[in-house]
Amino acid sequence: MKDPARSDDAAARALAVYDLNRNSIVGRARLWFFVLMALLFYIVSWRLAEVDLSRLANGLPQLGQWLVRAWPPNFTELPIFIQRIGETVAMAAIGTTAATLFAIPLALLASRNLTPFPTLYLPARWLLNALRGIDAFVFALLFVASVGLGPFAGVIGIALHTCGSAAKLIADAAENAKLDALHAIETTGANRVVSVCYALVPDLLPVVLSSMLYLFEFNVRASTVLGIVGAGGIGQELKNSMDLLDFPRLFTIIILIFIVVTVIDQLSGWLRKRLT
Amino acid sequence: MAAQAADLMSSVLRLDSMSKRFGERVALATVSFSLKPGEFVGLLGPSGAGKSTLFRCIAGLERADSGAALLGEQVVGALHRHGSGRIAMVFQQFALVDRLSVLDNVLAGRLGTVPTWRGMLRRFSHEDRLLAMQCLERVSLLDHAQQRADQLSGGQKQRVAIARALAQKPDVILADEPIASLDPTLAGGILSLLRSIAKVDNVAVICSLHQLNFAREFSDRVIGIRAGEIVLDCDASLLDDHAANRLYEH
Numbered sequence: 202m203k204d205p206a207r208s209d210d211a212a213a214r215a216l217a218v219y220d221l222n223r224n225s226i227v228g229r230a231r232l233w234f235f236v237l238m239a240l241l242f243y244i245v246s247w248r249l250a251e252v253d254l255s256r257l258a259n260g261l262p263q264l265g266q267w268l269v270r271a272w273p274p275n276f277t278e279l280p281i282f283i284q285r286i287g288e289t290v291a292m293a294a295i296g297t298t299a300a301t302l303f304a305i306p307l308a309l310l311a312s313r314n315l316t317p318f319p320t321l322y323l324p325a326r327w328l329l330n331a332l333r334g335i336d337a338f339v340f341a342l343l344f345v346a347s348v349g350l351g352p353f354a355g356v357i358g359i360a361l362h363t364c365g366s367a368a369k370l371i372a373d374a375a376e377n378a379k380l381d382a383l384h385a386i387e388t389t390g391a392n393r394v395v396s397v398c399y400a401l402v403p404d405l406l407p408v409v410l411s412s413m414l415y416l417f418e419f420n421v422r423a424s425t426v427l428g429i430v431g432a433g434g435i436g437q438e439l440k441n442s443m444d445l446l447d448f449p450r451l452f453t454i455i456i457l458i459f460i461v462v463t464v465i466d467q468l469s470g471w472l473r474k475r476l477t
Numbered sequence: 478m479a480a481q482a483a484d485l486m487s488s489v490l491r492l493d494s495m496s497k498r499f500g501e502r503v504a505l506a507t508v509s510f511s512l513k514p515g516e517f518v519g520l521l522g523p524s525g526a527g528k529s530t531l532f533r534c535i536a537g538l539e540r541a542d543s544g545a546a547l548l549g550e551q552v553v554g555a556l557h558r559h560g561s562g563r564i565a566m567v568f569q570q571f572a573l574v575d576r577l578s579v580l581d582n583v584l585a586g587r588l589g590t591v592p593t594w595r596g597m598l599r600r601f602s603h604e605d606r607l608l609a610m611q612c613l614e615r616v617s618l619l620d621h622a623q624q625r626a627d628q629l630s631g632g633q634k635q636r637v638a639i640a641r642a643l644a645q646k647p648d649v650i651l652a653d654e655p656i657a658s659l660d661p662t663l664a665g666g667i668l669s670l671l672r673s674i675a676k677v678d679n680v681a682v683i684c685s686l687h688q689l690n691f692a693r694e695f696s697d698r699v700i701g702i703r704a705g706e707i708v709l710d711c712d713a714s715l716l717d718d719h720a721a722n723r724l725y726e727h
Binding site for chain 1: 580606607610611613614619620622623
């Protein structure tokens with residue numbers, strides 16, 4: 202195009218048609234309709250959420266005062282805190298591992314291309330959605346009532362909720378797995394089970410382990426608050442300190458949670474990178 | 478000597494001992510050549526010979542370790558920062574923005590010359606948009622201007638990419654295996670389109686290829702590169718099987 206003067210009618214006409222279609226009245230009306238709907242949605246949400254910035258402005262100085270009173274942190278109860286954090290990490294570890302073990306058969310049922318019982322595909326997906334939809338916190342609340350106070354209720358809560366997430370992650374990976382290798386191995390005369398072990402397990406195993414680690418990280422963070430409903434762990438101490446307005450103690454616990462969560466995130470992130 | 482000097486004067490792009498390593502591996506070992514306006518050059522060589530690295534260094538996507546590509550008297554790296562867009566590139570996998578319309582994809586070719594706000598809001602001047610339409614007309618895709626790029630077939634996508642390159646009003650077009658993802662009929666169409674652009678617009682086109690018959694049919698000149706070194710640089714008519722064997726033999 203060294204010579205733009207060679208403009209001709211066809212291109213100009215096509216441009217006019219393009220602009221006409223792009224700027225049609227229907228198209229504009231639709232755009233404005235969506236903009237208005239979105240605006241309305243946010244206005245209603247703002248009201249329902251009772252967002253009140255003046256309350257935040259009034260509350261912040263008090264938070265600042267608490268922070269000042271929280272200094273210095275108080276490490277005299279460190280052994281108890283460490284035991285409680287140990288409980289929290291243990292809850293997350295046992296809960297996540299149990300969840301992953303149960304998730305593997307569920308994931309097989311819930312992946313369209315691998316399920317041995319296609320009629321159970323949708324019910325399996327519904328079950329996973331139900332498990333994912335109910336938070337570990339809510340499960341823990343229920344199980345504290347039935348198995349009593351303590352970390353065990355937290356383990357069950359985490360296991361049930363995580364099972365849904367883990368199975369969904371694995372099933373999605375299985376549905377996206379390339380089946381060429383599986384088909385190729387089936388043509389060698391290997392039976393279905395051997396073929397899956399040979400062709401899919403090497404592909405899926407890193408996904409299973411990686412999602413297990415990811416969910417473990419997530420659950421360590423999530424289970425710090427499970428103590429608030431009586432399901433053991435550091436959350437219980439957190440709640441006690443808040444109830445007693447013991448800010449140095451509260452501050453210490455928050456620092457410890459931060460350190461442990463960071464260390465575990467880094468470690469698990471490093472491990473996950475090595476898996477892929 | 479006089480002829481050589483004249484050659485130098487008439488070249489549009491000159492590579493002056495360009496070299497590039499990746500760690501220990503030498504990707505380009507002092508490569509020099511020049512391209513004349515209107516010349517269609519086929520770039521041949523086995524996979525991994527350094528063809529893509531060469532293009533990426535010329536286009537400024539990769540920084541050469543030493544040497545330079547010169548457009549006239551100007552070093553290309555510096556040009557690239559100023560965004561003049563005088564070197565256009567066409568890729569094997571088309572590299573279109575899938576969710577934009579075909580016209581908006583072609584207009585991307587103007588981005589080097591328009592203010593940032595125009596680029597960000599995709600508000601181009603009427604002249605630029607008319608130019609883009611004319612480029613689409615050149616590649617026979619006027620009727621598809623409104624479609625989203627991902628709705629096109631492979632051959633059509635590559636023609637959009639060529640229209641985008643045309644919209645840059647380039648002096649040089651680098652085509653990195655533009656036909657490797659296309660069937661032979663479509664491939665011939667793309668190559669004759671590139672060749673006609675070289676001839677009509679007086680643009681230097683250098684195009685990497687794996688098919689010798691296409692290289693012979695469409696190129697004026699072929700350059701063979703092997704392990705980062707130029708081992709062949711001759712008129713396309715001189716590319717016999719013997720020369721080809723030497724280029725590809727293990």
